[in-house]
């Protein structure tokens with residue numbers, strides 16, 4: 130307790146300390162992840178705990194979670210670059226970069242989940258456009274290119290400006306600027322225009338692909354838990370909530386933390402609160418229709434959610450930690466303190482992961498035909514699923530990888546406006 | 559660069575290995591990597607495309623399906639074993655399973671048994687969702703198959719099948735047929751592909767399912783009960799509960815049974831139109 134108090138007492142040091150925590154956690158997770166990946170490559174799926182009943186597990190949940198973070202933070206960034214929402218301008222770049230990093234994390238998770246990782250390219254060469262999964266793959270690819278292009282044009286001017294430096298940073302900038310030398314005001318406005326166009330194109334793409342992930346689940350008529358017209362929308366909404374929440378956290382740690390970003394954090398907090406309440410409403414509607422509709426197979430999934438063996442994920446994690454506490458933090462006077470808002474962001478972002486788990490697993494964990502799981506004996510035919518250690522560690526590894534990537538990006542890439550001071554304060558660390 | 563690749567390929571045919579290697583080193587590791595990757599990928603791609611071309615449309619000649627008599631099924635599970643022996647399926651993969659449903663108000667608590675293979679649905683939801691068209695309904699006889707070389711193992715089809723008829727091969731083995739035992743050398747006749755079970759190689763990492771034992775068809779695509787070329791489960795059924803045949807033939811056993819008896823199909827409301835019927 131004392132340690133934490135000390136950590137938070139010296140205002141100037143807070144962001145530095147938070148960064149230290151960030152790097153330690155990131156590296157630790159990354160190292161843990163090496164084990165998971167090792168097992169994945171050597172043993173394939175042998176050590177994973179999902180089976181032929183619960184056929185998608187932690188990795189798929191992680192995938193839809195990360196992809197949601199990506200879509201969410203991209204859409205927040207588009208508030209700046211498309212709708213000229215000046216308040217968030219300070220974190221615009223950070224948001225786009227977050228979108229790219231979380232997209233990579235998502236792709237890694239789903240890649241690990243494939244039975245044949247070496248065949249991932251089949252999806253580009255043999256697409257079946259009847260399948261929502263094929264739509265998604267094409268939309269991601271466009272989205273990824275678009276993100277990279279947008280980041281390039283967002284940074285180009287600053288990169289070129291500092292590319293003459295003989296430091297590592299200067300050399301890196303020279304490579305990243307892709308040979309552009311143009312420093313005229315004209316080029317600056319041109320870049321701005323391009324960014325606006327890209328960000329505008331990005332909005333429908335982000336909505337389509339994340340809605341598409343929702344559709345991937347929604348179209349499966351065999352799973353009443355997923356088969357709902359609300360699903361694509363619910364996915365988008367949760368994406369916005371989790372993306373916004375993550376950004377409150379990020380902007381209070383990075384880019385000099387919550388002193389400089391106070392307004393952004395508080396403002397983001399308001400937006401996240403509104404979206405979170407809407408999300409709760411949507412979920413409530415899902416429950417209401419299922420229970421009042423009363424079709425047993427439709428209720429079965431929800432029964433598992435609220436009273437199954439993992440009901441604590443719903444009540445404790447997703448409900449109490451991820452929804453109730455943050456709502457209070459964002460309504461009570463704590464809403465004005467970036468510190469508390471950032472904490473709320475952390476809790477919400479973590480809570481949405483519970484929501485993702487509660488989408489994937491209960492949808493699958495009900496017997497499609499009564500008696501199936503007792504008809505043959507095998508641990509692969511079991512409605513109870515809890516991720517194995519290799520599954521957890523691999524997921525942690527992806528989180529660590531994302532954190533490190535983000536940390537480096539944040540460290541090396543030009544900052545918003547006050548570049549000079551930012552770099553100086555960086556070098557102290 | 560593709561020029562270079564072609565040249566290398568041409569030359570490899572009549573130059574020595576050393577020369578070839580030194581040439582490669584000159585051209586650079588980058589090209590080498592590109593060659594391997596593109597050759598590998600293009601090779602596989604063209605092979606797979608050619609394969610799907612070979613298998614394209616002949617029009618629907620046969621309409622295979624099953625009629626399962628729940629009154630005759632005694633719950634002995636020989637069909638499950640017969641299928642395992644025929645297709646050499648690993649633990650956790652069971653193309654057919656036998657359900658046991660205790661119905662109230664039946665005398666002596668006699669349960670109803672029901673064996674359930676893949677239903678080879680007329681409108682299979684499993685094939686539509688496959689992102690790479692690795693699973694599809696065969697034009698000629700309506701059997702739903704999985705192309706083991708194309709399937710990426712995403713398991714989307716498993717979520718989409720309303721009857722849990724698909725199984726993921728995790729690579730487990732029964733102790734007696736562990737890798738490197740003589741038994742592991744015996745290939746599975748599935749799809750007439752005769753694959754041996756090897757670490758990480760297809761069908762490990764693929765989704766697997768009942769094929770109506772299509773490897774027992776002759777060139778014309780016909781089965782023959784008298785010759786024993788008949789789905790293993792139907793052949794073995796001790797209670798003679800599993801009837802197999804062609805619904806296109808009005809005189810086949812299955813067509814006759816459907817005319818004469820009362821039947822149901824499972825989850826009709828989903829519009830899948832299964833080709834396996836249950837007699838009551």
Ligand code: SF4
Pocket residue numbers: 675676677678679682683684685702718719720721722723724767830
């Ligand atoms: S029973 Fe399932 S696997 Fe078989 S064809 Fe129908 S949907 Fe596909």
Ligand code: SF4
Pocket residue numbers: 687688689690691692693704708709710711712713714715716764765
């Ligand atoms: S597991 Fe294979 S057959 Fe099934 S949907 Fe994925 S790629 Fe297609």
